[in-house]
Amino acid sequence: MVAKYERIAQELRSKIDNGELPPGSQLPVEQELRVTYRVSLPVVRQALDLLAAEGLVDRKHGRGTYVRHPRQRVRRTPERYQWEKDRVRLPEQQRQRTGATERDTGLTMADLDFKAEFDTVAANDDLATAFSLPIGAKLLRRIYRTQSHVEHSPLSLITSYLVYDIVAENSALLDARNEPWPGGTQHQLYTIGIELDRIVDRIITRPPTIEETEALDLSSGVPIFDLRKISIDTDGRVVEISDAILPGDRTEFVYTTKLTRW
């Protein structure tokens, strides 16, 4: 026995697949579907909610239900890390020109709404393990919100952790008003004599929390990427951990693995 709402969803799904309902087009309104399929309103709504959870349609209050456009994904590759490192030792004027976010998005600083907040926190179990520090160790936490006023651009929520005692050596690094810092974190670390040896990316996916949904303006059903970036210096020390929340429908990761020749 297939449920009615499943059957309705199935029929709409195939109309979307075969192009009868192309991206951007409006689905029949709830009342109309109620009549066509001879069901009560909640059943129609259940079918549409299901399609929304699958990412096929967008429900817009007061306007209608629309077939979702496939999103253009912004590609993220680890080449950015080497690019950042190469910029560190350039003169400030050149470093200032553009940051990594602008490089990724193609937007200029004027289009971006940049916010940074700093505070200190005690390392929890998770962070302490990652840093190889005792639980409770003092960390500088930096929270970045990059928003854009122009549409269709990727946003992100980034939380970065640094070991407080290490970065306190340069007090300018403790003040959020110095952000955005020309040359980014790698240059900040450079000011206290730290050179990065490698960066480890760990990628997971999950449904967003309510806050993430709002901050990233996610449609219902869209999952998020949670990227943890671990920066390790030339002494093998973990010097920064950065957690980025990225919209799952606007992001793709590309990593190339070179194999040794026979």
Added chain:
Amino acid sequence: MVAKYERIAQELRSKIDNGELPPGSQLPVEQELRVTYRVSLPVVRQALDLLAAEGLVDRKHGRGTYVRHPRQRVRRTPERYQWEKDRVRLPEQQRQRTGATERDTGLTMADLDFKAEFDTVAANDDLATAFSLPIGAKLLRRIYRTQSHVEHSPLSLITSYLVYDIVAENSALLDARNEPWPGGTQHQLYTIGIELDRIVDRIITRPPTIEETEALDLSSGVPIFDLRKISIDTDGRVVEISDAILPGDRTEFVYTTKLTRW
């Protein structure tokens, strides 16, 4: 004005967060919540459905609603590619010992339910572009389902594409009955004189389709990873494209980027 179902969800959410409702514990049944919050049943259900979509609880028909356990994630790293390549030129007996899946999961072939189906398809726009071939080019499509009878292990759905005219040189490669092939795809390619130079991983995330939900036994709200692996040989030719669907709650990717020294 906060909706009632939102308020109920919020209250249950905090009880889960603060440990009052630990992982594995059962939530109050719908009827009980209906009384406690003085709302109708659909409202309670809406709240619980929301928590399920967020991945916080599992709804089990006929049994109750339970706080979900955080899943142990299986780590996927690109080191497996080099490992596979190194195995290619070992004697068959050693290659036979274990495959990549077993290496990843720690399970032996006896625990795994392995299925392979081969057919040929015409390259669509997407595949033709990736292979740098004309649309309609003949491809060998290989579909693998790896399931496990023991619990808590990762499953995957893999679709692999090879250029038909290239692999037809060794007719053994066209027959699904030769799977699982000791040494995997890299060894199969080796039999026709192909050596891989590099592998490009492209990772996206999205909600699962109905079929994927069933095949991977996903709880509601769990997104999936879609990993496209592009294998490029020493002549710079794309020789294999493999699309893997992986459960989002049981998978993590780890990639290390080595930076050049100053």
Added chain:
DNA sequence: GAGTGGTCTAGACCACTGT
């Protein structure tokens, strides 16, 4: 103001799970 989706009520009956 008209059209649309969002929330909610107060029930009824069915399907699955475990004893």
Added chain:
DNA sequence: CAGTGGTCTAGACCACTCC
């Protein structure tokens, strides 16, 4: 068989969007 979640009805009223 009892307990639980799954589906469905037939309404009512509210909130948002756009003209």
